[in-house]
Amino acid sequence: MPPSTAAAPALAATEKPAVVCESVVRIHRHGSIEVQALQGLDLSVERGEMIAVVGPSGAGKSTLLSILAGSDAPSAGRVHVDGWDLGALSTAGRVRYRRGVVGVVRQQTSRNLVAHLTAEENVAMPAALGGTSRKVRRTRSAELLDRLGVGDCARRLPHEMSGGQQQRVALAVALANGPSVLLADEPTGELDTTTAHEILGALRTVSREDGITVVVVTHDATVSDSVERTVAIRDGRTSSEVLRTFSDDGAGGSHVVAQEYAVMDRAGRVQIPREYREALELTRRVRLALEADHVSLWPDGER
Numbered sequence: 119m120p121p122s123t124a125a126a127p128a129l130a131a132t133e134k135p136a137v138v139c140e141s142v143v144r145i146h147r148h149g150s151i152e153v154q155a156l157q158g159l160d161l162s163v164e165r166g167e168m169i170a171v172v173g174p175s176g177a178g179k180s181t182l183l184s185i186l187a188g189s190d191a192p193s194a195g196r197v198h199v200d201g202w203d204l205g206a207l208s209t210a211g212r213v214r215y216r217r218g219v220v221g222v223v224r225q226q227t228s229r230n231l232v233a234h235l236t237a238e239e240n241v242a243m244p245a246a247l248g249g250t251s252r253k254v255r256r257t258r259s260a261e262l263l264d265r266l267g268v269g270d271c272a273r274r275l276p277h278e279m280s281g282g283q284q285q286r287v288a289l290a291v292a293l294a295n296g297p298s299v300l301l302a303d304e305p306t307g308e309l310d311t312t313t314a315h316e317i318l319g320a321l322r323t324v325s326r327e328d329g330i331t332v333v334v335v336t337h338d339a340t341v342s343d344s345v346e347r348t349v350a351i352r353d354g355r356t357s358s359e360v361l362r363t364f365s366d367d368g369a370g371g372s373h374v375v376a377q378e379y380a381v382m383d384r385a386g387r388v389q390i391p392r393e394y395r396e397a398l399e400l401t402r403r404v405r406l407a408l409e410a411d412h413v414s415l416w417p418d419g420e421r
C-alpha cells in the first residue's frame with residue numbers, strides 16, 4: 119500500500135501503470151565532471167507486465183533500476199512506482215518503500231544472499247525487519263522456497279548451492295515481503311542457458327500468478343526474446359521497443375511475431391536506429407514529409 123503521508127503522496131494506485139517515468143534525468147557529478155546517465159527517459163509499465171530492458175554498456179540501465187529500487191534518486195523528472203512518488207520520498211518513506219514495495223535480484227549470486235545464513239534464514243530476514251513473527255516467517259520461507267523449487271535447500275548455506283539454486287533463493291528473498299514490483303539486474307548473467315531458462319520461467323510464473331510487475335535488465339537474448347515487450351535504452355533515453363505476440367504453432371512449439379517501434383518522447387524526438395542511419399547515410403539533416411498515414415524521411419539531397 120502506498121503511504122498517505124505528504125512525503126510520498128498516494129495516487130489512485132490501482133488505476134495507474136505500476137511504473138511511470140517521465141523525462142527522468144540523473145546526473146552524476148565528480149568535481150567539475152558531469153555524467154548524464156539518464157537524459158529525459160520516459161517509461162511506463164503496466165501492472166503485472168513483465169518487460170526486458172536492453173541497451174549498450176553505459177546506456178543507463180542500471181541507473182534506471184537503482185532509481186526504481188529507491189537506492190538512487192532522479193536529478194529531475196517524475197518517477198512513480200505503485201503510487202509512490204520516488205522524487206519525494208522521506209528517509210523513513212524510502213525505507214518502507216524499499217522494504218515493502220520493490221524486490222530486487224542482482225546478477226552476482228553472491229551479492230543476493232548473506233553468506234553465513236541458510237536459504238531459509240535469508241528468506242526470513244526481510245520479514246524479520248518488517249516485524250513479522252518468527253513462526254509466520256518460517257512457514258512463509260518454507261512455502262516460498264518450495265514454490266520456487268528449492269525447498270530441499272532450506273537448510274543449506276549459499277556456498278552449498280548451485281548458481282541456479284542461489285538465484286531461486288534470491289528470488290524468494292526478493293518476494294518475501296510481497297512486493298508489487300520485482301526488479302532484476304542481469305539475473306541470468308552468471309548462469310548457463312538451461313538454468314537461465316529456469317530462472318526466467320520462475321520470474322514469469324510470479325508475474326503471472328501473483329500479478330507482480332517485473333522489470334528485467336539483461337544482455338541475454340534468451341530473456342529479451344521471450345518477453346512480450348523489450349525496451350531498448352540508448353544514451354539515457356528509451357529509444358525503441360519490440361512488441362511480441364506468441365501463439366501455438368500447432369507442433370508443440372510457439373510462433374512469435376515481433377514488431378519493432380521507435381519511441382517518441384514528449385518533445386516529439388525519435389531515435390533512428392544506427393543501422394538505418396548507416397544504410398541510407400542519414401547524418402545531420404534529413405528531409406521529412408507528412409503523408410496521409412505515415413511520415414517519410416529521406417537523406418539530405420543537398421549535401
Ligand SMILES: Nc1ncnc2c1ncn2[C@@H]1O[C@H](COP(=O)(O)OP(=O)(O)OP(=O)(O)O)[C@@H](O)[C@H]1O
Binds near residue numbers: 175
Ligand atoms: N556513481 C556514478 N558516478 C559517475 N558516473 C556514473 C555512476 N553510475 C553510473 N555512471 C555513468 O552513467 C552512465 C550510465 O551507467 P549505467 O551503469 O546506468 O549503464 P548500464 O547501461 O547499466 O551499463 P552496463 O550494461 O555496462 O551495466 C555511464 O556513463 C556510467 O559511467
